[in-house]
Every structure is written in C-alpha cells, then in structure tokens.
Amino acid sequence: MYNQENCKFAATHEWAYIENGVATVGISDHAQHEISDIVFVELPKVGTKVEQGKSCCVIESVKSASDIYAPVSGEIIEVNQAAADNPSIVNQAPHGDGWLFKIKISNQDEVKNLLSFDAYKATL
C-alpha cells in the first residue's frame, strides 16, 4: 500500500499515492503530529471537482481547524468514511487507514509540481 517513499507530497503537508490516474490523499505524519489529537474530519462530497492547491476539506483538533488542500486537480471519487467516523485513525495511521479521499486526476502534468518524500522532508 502507500508509504512515505512511494508517495508524492505537497508543501502544504498532504501526500498523494498515484496509481492508474487516481490519487489517494492523506496528511503527512508531520502534519498529524502538528495538529495533534484530531477530533473531526469534514470530508469533501463525492463528485466534487477540486483544484490543485485549493482547500477541499477541513480537519479539526480541539483548538484548531486546518484546511486540507487538493494536491492535484480532479474529481473526488471516493472518501474514507472510517476517518470521519473515527478521526483518531488519522493520527494513528496517517499513511494507512487514515487516508482521506481519492481524486480522479484531470491533469497529469500537475503531478510534477509535487515533492518526493526527501524533498518534502527538507522543507520541514
């Protein structure tokens, strides 16, 4: 499945695992740590068109509300209801069961705007 090495990253702390024109998206381990205990995940609706770099959902902790930005443009084709039902899994497994949504990529060229794990790590 997805791990830090086989994912691409946005500087805004989202990761994307890209396979067959679909990006599976979550937040980085660094991000979940910074947000700390996540209490609420507001997922986008399936069918929503999203744009690279634009906010598409929100994650809340007790004292914060953080925008999650779409790492690539496209259409939301699936969301992880388990993350909405039990937000703590985003803390526990940000790269696994705590994924957030899948985007059908509309512009493959945008992928090259994303960072490798090492390049992302260097930004922290």
Add this chain to the structure above:
Amino acid sequence: MLIKQLYNMFTSNTKEDLAQMLAEIGVKSFDELLPVPQVLLKGNINLPSALNEQELTAEVKKIAAKNKPLVNFAGGGMQEHFVPAAVNALSTRGEFLTAYTPYQAEASQGTLQAIYEYQSCICALFDMDISNASHYDGATALAEACLAATHLKNNKTILYTKALQPNYAEVLKTYFKNAEVKLKEVPLNTDGTTDLKQLETLLKNGAAAFILQTPNYFGCLESAEEISSLVHTNNALLIANVNPTSLGILQTPGSYDADFAVAEGQGLGNALNYGGPTLGIFTCKKQFVRNMSGRLCGMAKDKDGKRAFVLTLQAREQHIRRERASSNICSNQALCALNATIYLTLLGPEGLKEVALKNLENAHYLQTELCKYDGFALKYKAPFYNEFVVTTKVPAAKLIKAAAKKGFLAGIALAKNELLLCSTEVNTKTQIDALVNVLKEVK
C-alpha cells in the same frame, strides 16, 4: 476633597502605591509612561459632577418613577410571565453574575454545568436533539438558523410566513442585506394561517428553508405537521419559531420534524425590561450540530475519570476559524439562560403545564368576554393559545389610549381597527373583567 473620595471607589491604589509603582517601572511620572502623542491629549472631558451612591440612588429612582408600568395585555414577541423569587435570588449570586465566559473550565464548573442543564432542559421542552448555549434573542437566533440552512442547502432563498413577528423579519433583512440571501414572504389565508398553496408554489421554485411561526404573530396556531411534510417533500428545511411556554401543552417542534427551532426565551424566568436582555433559544437536529453557530457545553471527564463539563466543538467558532467561522458570535446570554434553567427546574413538567394551561384559559376568557360586546370580533378563525386579534369599531389606538389612562396596556394596534391582545397567567380574572369594562365603554 469629596471628588477624590468618589473616584477612589473605582481605583484603589493610594498615592503612595502609585508613586512606588511608577518608580519600579522606572519612570518619573505617568506622562512619561504614556506612549500617546501629545496632540491627542486634550484635557478632561466635560461631564457633570459625579454623584455619590446616595445621590445616584435618588437620581435613578427619580428617573424610574417617570416610568408608568401598566397591567399587561400585550405580547407580540415579549410576554410577561411570573418569575418566582428563587430565580433571581440564585442567578444574581456574585459567583454567577460576575464570572466571565467559562474558558478556564476547572474554575467554571458551576457556569458550565448550568449551561449543560440549560441545553438539556431546552431539548426536553422542544423535543429537539441539540440546543446551543443561547443567542442574543429570538430574532438573531432565527437569522443564524437561516444562515446555517443556506449553507446546508447551498441555496440562498429563505421563505417566511407573513405571520412572522415583523421585527424578526426586519432583523433578517438587516442581517442579509449584503449576504445575497433572498427573503420571500408567504401570504396568509383568511383564517390567519399560512397559505399552503402559495407556500407550495414558492417551494417548487427552490428554497433553502421555510420559517414557520406557531403560534404565529396573530396568535393563530399553524398546521405544523402539514407544513413540515410540504417543506420536506420539496427538499427544503423547516425552521420553527415558537413560544417556549406554550410547549407546556402545544405540539413540539421535534414532533413535527423541524430541522431548526428557535424562540424568544425571555418568558422563561426573565423580566420584560422594556425588551431586553433577551434569550435567543436555538435548537436543531443532531446532524446539523457542526453547522450551527454559538457556544456549546459538553459533558466530559477529568483526568481522574471524574465527570466534568467543558465548552466543546470550539473549532467551529470565530476565535479559531476567523473569517471562515459560521458566525462572529462569541458570547451567549448566559445569565438569561441560567434564569430559564432555574425557572424550568423550579416549575418542573407539571408546573410548566399549569402555566401554559392558565395562559390558554385567560386568553380565551378575555376573548370570549370582550367579543360579547358590539364592536369587538375575533378576526381569525384558527385556534389560538394566549394571543389573538380582534377587529374593533373604535380605532385601536384610541382604545389603547383610553385603557392606558385606567392602568392597562390593551395590546398592540396592528391596523386602524385591529388589536392584538395577550393574556398570560399574571392576569387575574378581576383584571381581565376590568379591562373588558374599560374597552367596551370607549366610544
């Protein structure tokens, strides 16, 4: 010197204290400390000489004596209800009155538990899932419900009954003037209730929500269940504006599946105060909790596992979300909500039912007695609770003026020959008879 003693009431540092403090700060004088450009410092503001407490008391009592309260037969958004002495005796304790918003939960468990109990009492009374810790008043609670509805439905049209309290409609217009929300009024039937055919037509054009008021501004009870199914069939939300005391006997917003229910809660343990402070009750279905604005208190545990109370779901609010918050509200009417909580706890389910029944009884007695006389007729056929409209042969304004001379506030003039009357449990049979006697004599 007298003046010096006076303002020492508000500042308790002595001259010596101030001198020592300035020395510790490392400045020679206050002027040296003050980082304000000289050009802005223009000398003392010219106010009349200050009053000491005795003078103030005498002065304010003199002003109060200019008010001439009347025996109340007016409603229209604020109703007089009896407030048991224990309500104010408890809520004016300094521990409640002079506490701030309970941000430091461990030092505010009293306020927090009281808010939790308020939310619980209101949910029980309204049969709704969620109540917040309260808004400014009924009208602003309604405006917040409309905002939530427009977001939920992604539709900017709000329909409201023509029988909505007119000040509420004005507040909505003020709130939404710049927010692109379209407000459309739904006309009434001749019996004083909302015209369902017209409502259906407007709903079919698309709307986020319909605002129902029952009992409505003219006192009439609406067919809430029919309206609710009509609204929901057309994929809109139902916002109900109700009279909380009436829920002692009348059908609840929860029972007719309202999505949001709001109310002016002043009648629950709060005095009239010429229109404020007020209590904006705001309730909704569980699934909308994240879309509602305003403060919420939750039950939690402390680190020893002991029950505790804390403000929760704060990430929705302005201090965190700033311009993306659902509202800018950052307070609640905590003391008015506390009054309501104590009132409901003192009365209990039976006491509240008795109050509601007495309102029903008194208003119907007043209507029956008054309409025995020529020149007074019940305007609308729909059933009513404690307010109703009569058409009058003598102009309504003249009736009000004549009654005021005899010590009565004989309702609100709605039109030249229409009077909106109200009777609650505070009116005695003797007072009602006396009012009827006064009104029937006015020529």
Add this chain to the structure above:
Amino acid sequence: MTNAYPHNVLSIEKSVKGRRGVRVCTTSCKAENILPSKYLRKTGINLPELSEFDTVRHFTNLSRLNFCLDTHFYPLGSCTMKYNPKSYDVLSALDNFTSLHPSLPEANAQGTLQIIYELDNMLAKITGLSAFTLQPSAGAHGEFCGALIARAYHASRKDKARTQIIVPDTAHGTNPATAAMAGCEVVNIKSAQNGKVDLAELQKALSEKTALVMLTIPNTVGLFEEDILQIADMVHKAGALLYMDGANLNALIGLVKPADMGVDIMHINLHKTLATPHGGGGPGAGAVGVRQGLEDFLPNPRVICKDGKYSFAKKSKLSIGKMKSFYGNIAILIRAYCYLKQLDGEALKDIAKNAIINANYVRVKLKEYFPAFFDTKCMHECVLTIDKTKMPTVKTLDIAKNLLDKGFHAPTIYFPLIVPEALMIEPTETENKQVLDNFIEALKEIYNKALHTPDALHDAPMNCPVKRIDEVSAAREPNLRWTK
C-alpha cells in the same frame, strides 16, 4: 464539599417523580376542551422534578464551583474584568424598569427612554463621536452593526465596489468573522516587527475596493498605535472608513477621544469598559457610535428628546434596519448609565491612568521571569511569553492551570496569535498594588517550579473542583444534553 450529593450530580438525577417545586398558578382548564388534539403536545417533558428547596441548594452549590470577580483576581487580557458595583444591580432591578413591556406607549416609558437618550449622549461626549445606538447585544454584534453601517454608507454614495475589509493579524477573531458576515472579503495584513500596524502593508492593502479598516486601539498586544493619525489619513484618502474595535477602550477612557484619532465608527463593550457584569458569558451590550454625517445609518429606532419629552424618532430611510427585536439590553444599559453618573472628567482619566500603571507594573516586575513579547511600554494590558530556552517543556497552559491552584484566575492565553505561548494580562484599575504583588509572587513561584520541577506543572490544577479535562474525547463524542 460536604453535601448530600457530590457536586457534579445533575438536577435530573436528583429528580423524583411527583415532587413539585414552585406553584405559579392553579387551573382546572383542560387543553383538549379548547384546542383540537392535533395541536397538542403528545409527549411528557423530561424536566427535573424537584422541590423549591432542592432547586435552591442545587444552584447555590453549583455557584460555589465558580471563580468570579467577587471572589478572585481575574486578569483576563482583552476582557477588562473590573469591579461591578453592587448598587447598579439593585437600581437596574427596580420594578419600574423591569416590568415595562416594549410596546408600552412612549408616555409610560419616559424614564427608560431618558436613560437611553442620556447614555447615548454621554458616550458621544466621551468618544467625541456624534451619536450612538445601544441596540447591539455584545461586542461582536456591535462590530457587525458597524460593518453594515460602513456598507450602507458606501452604497448611499453609489460606491458599490467597496467590498473589502482590512484587518491586522493581531485582531480578535470576531473582526474577520464580522467582515465575512457583512458579505465582505477579508484582507489580512501582517503586523510590523514591533507589533503595530505596518504602514507599508496597510498602504498596499488599501484600494478603491476597501470599505473599512478595523483596528483595535490600543491593539491586542496592549500597544498604542502611535501612527494612528497617519493611519486614519491613509484610510480616508483611500475613500474607506476607519472602525475602532473598542474592546480596549479602558486604556484611553478620559484620556483620548477616538474621534480625535480619526475614527469614523466604533463599538464600546459596556460589559468591559463601563463595568457591567459579564454574567458568565452575557448579556453584555455593544454600543455603536458614529462620527458626524453617519447618524442616519444607525439602526432604527433612535430616541430623541423634544421639550423634555422622550420619544422614538421617525425611521431613517438610510438606516441599516434592526439589529435585534427591540431596543437593546436595557438592564445592562441602566448599569452603564449609573457608572458614568458616578464619574467626572478627572475620575474617568484616573481609570485609564491606574489601568495603565497596573499593567506596566506587572510587566516590569515579571521581566526576568516571563518577559513581555514586545519589550516596550504597554497600555492597559501586557502580553508576556515563556522563555523556551529556560523551560522547553513548559506551556502557557501549564502556567494558567497553576495560577488557578494558587487562587488566581488565569490570564488570557494563546492570544493574540502572533505571540507564541502568549499570556495576556489585564489587571484593570480596580485592583491595587497589594493584589498585584501577590499575583506577581504567585507567578514567580510558578516560574521556579517550571525551572526545577517542570513535570509537576502538568498536574495542575489540583485544588479546583475538577482536574484537567479530556477535551479530545469531549469533542470526538460530544455529550451535549441529558437523555431519558
């Protein structure tokens, strides 16, 4: 606490079926004899059934779990927790005030109308502005009212493109939230290194789209904007209006009139500067004042006086409308009126003076322990921070909770957002040196604990009715009411 019940038992859990409290009235009326059954309530009401005595004890015991002004020093920055004089509570509760219905003929409400009228005038005098509305219920409500006035003003000049509101990053969260409610785009500007408005940033943000610039003066880090006259000039040259969030007016009252700084619109939190009680979160009042030329935009109806008779003025066509069902929080306005009646020009100034000296005293005395984030003279409040090099694991939250254990309410924490680990302390003028010395001593003790046994700080509070609360679970699975 020795009592029949532990303190956290709910009223509903003390309920016994059939027990009755206060009897308000008696009736033999039956609803079904008057109304068709479809209108009637079908379910019971799940309210507690207690005696009056049970109820009195329940709420009295709840009250004892609170810190409040009457019992504790309450240095909450931005909140101006000053003493609330008792006589005002008594006077505002006179029957002749409380029993008035808002539909009463004007002739019967002359006393209350006089108070509204005179308070409006007194506020105008103090601020140098032209007129006030007393309708808004709170500061945030006042801000919204002010933003609507600005929009109505521009609209009246057919200047419709002005849809932006500029807000500095030190602002209260209500400012940007207000702008959004007023249908405006929020333009956030970064503060300068010294915590004040960066004039270059402001100039960049100003344009023919700017409707309003919202500033808190002094700002939320407790600093006075020394360039305020220049700022006002820039704002006005751009065709925009200057709004003053009056949350911190206590620092200026009697010293500086906002109108002299070029302010066009402002709100005053009567529950802060004018000493009305906070009531655990409200009701307050957020009076909104405007400079000459903007009076007609104020909410309807305004109170006027003619030949000694008070009445409501004819509705203004330019008015933004109504902010609230009726005329404002009258019981709060009466208290604010009483307060101003007890002050003259000298006494007003004395308030600001003592507030400023008290705050600077705390700042200077704690310099070695919790340094001020901006090391300069402050106004009525100081914003301190933690020296992370000395105590890397200690958080502001720990300091706050340890203060509770020592019998002090905590300062405002984690605000403003530009200050890391902020402790915002506003002593107010009603406290004296002796109280402040005790408070300073308590913070020094906490500082020593933070240096030597930092882990022990995380346990606080130990002396409060409850220990630290698990807010994460409370938010993940909200329990917001009792159920059957």
